[in-house]
Amino acid sequence: MFLEKRPEKLIDKKGLRTDGRKPDELRPIKFEVGVLGNADGSARVQQGKTIILAAVYGPREVHPRHLALPDRAVLRCRYHMAPFSVSRRKSPAPSRREMELSKVIREALEPAIFLERYPRTSIDLFIEVLQADGGTRCASISVASLALADAGIPMRDLVAACAAGKVDGKLVVDLNDVEDKYGEADVPIAMMVGLNAVTLLQMDGMLDPKEFRTALNMAVEGCRQIYEMQKEALKEKYALIREELEK
């Protein structure tokens, strides 16, 4: 088993991070849409070493019935980490942290969906973290919004999410696991970039007001880049067929 230790330095002499990135550089990101045959919509993301699958079912009848709302659809979200997703086996039972993240992710996505169009139904979203290396809440939101769009659910905009934070006294974007654990602060945000609306803003750790503002702007810039990649990925599913036929 691989047990990690706190690295002596999170930022080296050249100003590069533990994985060789510059402070304002995202990890390599790859989105794939429509990866699961039996879901109504699905997507997969690989962001650095983090790998997440999202599946969407619905809108469909709500079970149990009493959860249905008379004026809109309910969005139900399950964020779950596979037992093998982290270096020490994680119990497959939903933990306190996972339940909280499910709620946070749901609330970051709800404003983007026209829930009021399908009363008394539920849209079920399953997020499975296959490999976790930090930034899973943000990556989950980004990939889930792709799965929702793939399912043909009407949406105001795609939701892109990205974190910024402070490690070794320096502001950085898109933190990985070690930076998140041993850094000084973490500010994840989610936003509908096209509408310029933030749907999630959290912070843990300490930042002074000036640093916070800079970190926020860095995260917004990260969201913008992710948003473009999301659009690209959604189009790719259909563009590939087009290319193949026009050859």
Added chain:
Amino acid sequence: MTLYFERRDLVVPGDLLAEGDYTAGENTYKVDDKIYATHVGLMEVKNNTVYVIALHSFYVPKVGDLVIGKVVDISLGGWVVDINAPYLAMLKASDVFGKSFKPFKDDLSKVFDVGDLILAKVIAYDRTRNPLLTVKEPGLGKITRGRIVSITPAKVPRVIGKKGSMINLLKQGTKCQITVGMNGLVLVIGKRPENEVLCVRAIKKIERESHVSGLTDRIAEMLRKEAEK
């Protein structure tokens, strides 16, 4: 008045399509004078209306639609039918038995049992109550033979084609009888299994490739090649 995309461009939710004095058509929404897409699809403009032809959707019932459904439950007053929509549909027993229906005398399962597939028409639906079906019209009722192909409801108009051009092409090319449910389930009945298989393949091809122009030619070509074999 600005359009940000060309006609038949691929757009995704949140894409700003147009600004100015346009009307927002289906699969779009308008904030102030800006029109955005809500679905992945192809943008179109017609008579100053901007709309998006969705590439994938789920079925929303509409009164008058012909649908194919599966009986999932039998209650005292009728059948519960899954029509591939966000809501389960109801088929009332009185629709089959007429006014003389007696809940304790007539056996509903002898008419349609759980698991049976039926061809039905939507007669009422308003989002506050579940859709109501009928099988009274000629041609409706239990499906006893053939194959069911499932496609995304967004592609149903493409399987039918302009004024039924595509479906006629399929019928001629495969010698099959085709019934298209608006909910994305298509019933194919052929004299020989090979014909049915070919028809199913053609319909799947339409679903996959309909966003690329020249679809009719490709389907005609495919059917012609098969006929030569």
